Amino acid sequence: MLNRVALFLACALALSTAEAIELGDGVQAHGFLSQSLVYTSGNRVGGNSDDGLAIDMREIGGNLSWRPNADWLLSGQVLARWAGESDGGDLRLDYGFIDRTLLADGDTSVGLRLGKIKNPYGFYNTTRDVAHTRPGIIMPQSIYMDRARNFWLAAPGVSLYGNHENPGGNLSWQVSALQPEVDDPDLTYFMTGKNFGRFAGEHSWLGQAMLETVGGRWRAGLSLGQMAMQYRPGAGDDLEPGDTRLPTWVLSVEHNMEFWSLTAEYGQTKVLSRNYGATPHAISIEQDNTTEAWYVQATRRMGNGWQGFLRYDVFYFDKKDRDGTSFAASSAYTLPARMRFAKDWSFGVRRDVGRWAWSGEWHHVDGTAWLSPTDTPTRASVRKWDLLLLQGAWYF
DSSP states (O other): OHHHHHHHHHHHHHHTTOOOEEEETTEEEEEEEEEEEEEESSSOSSSSGGGSOEEEEEEEEEEEEEEEETTEEEEEEEEEEEBTBTOBOOOEEEEEEEEEEEEEOSSEEEEEEEEEEEOOOTTTTTTTTSGGGSSSSSOOTTTSOGGGHHHHHEEEEEEEEEEEEETTEEEEEEEEEEOOOOOOHHHHHHHHSSOSSEEEEOOEEEEEEEEEEGGGSEEEEEEEEEEEEEEEOOTTOOOOSOEEEEEEEEEEEEEEOSSEEEEEEEEEEEEEEEOSOSSHHHHHHTSOEEEEEEEEEEEEEEETTEEEEEEEEEEESOTTSTTSHHHHHHTTTSSOGGGGEEEEEEEEEEEEETTEEEEEEEEEEEEOTTSOTTTSOGGGOOSEEEEEEEEEEEEO
16 A cells, blocks of 8 residues: 555655646646545544554546637546545546537637536535545535535536626626436445445436636525435335435535635425335435535635635435434434434645645544445444544646
8 A cells, every 4th residue: 555655645746847748739648636634533534544553545636628719619538536435446536528619709609518527516526536636535415425425526417607897897608418427335325325226327417607806705596406316126125116306405605815715505305205115215205304504614725825625514314314413312222313314514725836735734524424334334334523624636
C-alpha cells in the first residue's frame, strides 16, 4: 500500500508544473488527483481508519474537451476513486456529453446537452468531482452524501440549459430528463437495508434555477425534481419488484464579502415506495418518509493562499423521527436508532500553493446515517465519533 501511495505522489510531483494540455485546434485535456490520510475514533471512513491512520482514500481523473466551433462542444471525464469497500479504484466514466449552443445573442444563451450529464443539484454537485472546488475535503454529507455519490452526480439523459445577464445580475437555469445510475450495492443497502437485489433507473427529471447578483455578492438557487427506480430482487430475497420515487428539492443561499463567505443549503426528499410485497421487511420499506438535510458554513479567506471554514451539517432519514427511536422500535431494536441521523460539527484549513491544495479538517459526528455499511457494519458502529482528514490535491 505504501508503495502505491509513493508512486501516486511521485507522478503528481513529476507533473506539478504542467498546464492544461492543448492537443490541437479546440482540444484540451485536464487532470486532477488527490491523496488523503484518514483517522477516526470509531467507525470507518475510506478504509481501516479506526485501526490507525488510513491511506486508502484517493482519486485520479482526467477530462478531454473538443470545441470544433463556437456552437459545438464534446466533453468527457474518466475517474478512478478509492474510498473503502464501496469504491475500489475501478475506472469509470464520470460524465460524457455533446453540447450544442442553440441561441447566443450577447445577453442570453440557450443550449442542449446529450449524453451522461452532470445533475443540477445544489451549489456543488456539478463541480464536486474535483477536490479544489469542494467546500472542504469531504462535501457537506447532508446534501451531497458520498455513499450516494454515483446516484446524484451524473446520469444518461438530455438537458436544456440557459443563461441571461442583465444589470441586476445573472440568471442561469437547467432542466434535465434522465435515467439515474442505480446499480450500486451501497445504494441498495441505503434504500432496502439489505444487499440481495439491485435497482434499475426509470424516467426521472431534475431542474435548477440560480440567480447571482453583479459581482457575486449574493447567490441563490432552487433545485427540484423527481428520481425514480425499480427494484430487481436477488436470490434469497424476500422483496418483490417494487418501485421507488424520490421527489426532491434543495434551496441554496450564499453571501460573499471581501474576506468571508456564508453558505447555507436546505433540502427535503420524499421516499415513496410501492409493490415490494407483504413481508414485514417489505412493509417497513413502504412506510413513506421525508428526509431532511441542511448545513450552514462560514468560510474565512486569510490571504497568501490560506482559508478556513466552520460548518454544522445535519441529516435525518425521517424528519418526523429525527432521533430514530420509532425506527429502532419498529425493528424490534435489531437496528440502532443512530443509523437514522447524523449531526456533524467540523472545521478545517486549506493552503493553495500553485496548482496544489493542502488541506486538513476535523469532524465531531453524532450519528451514523452517512456511513457506508460496507465499511462499518451497522450493528458495530459507534454513535459519537471523531474524524480527522489530511489531503494533498493537484490539478492541471
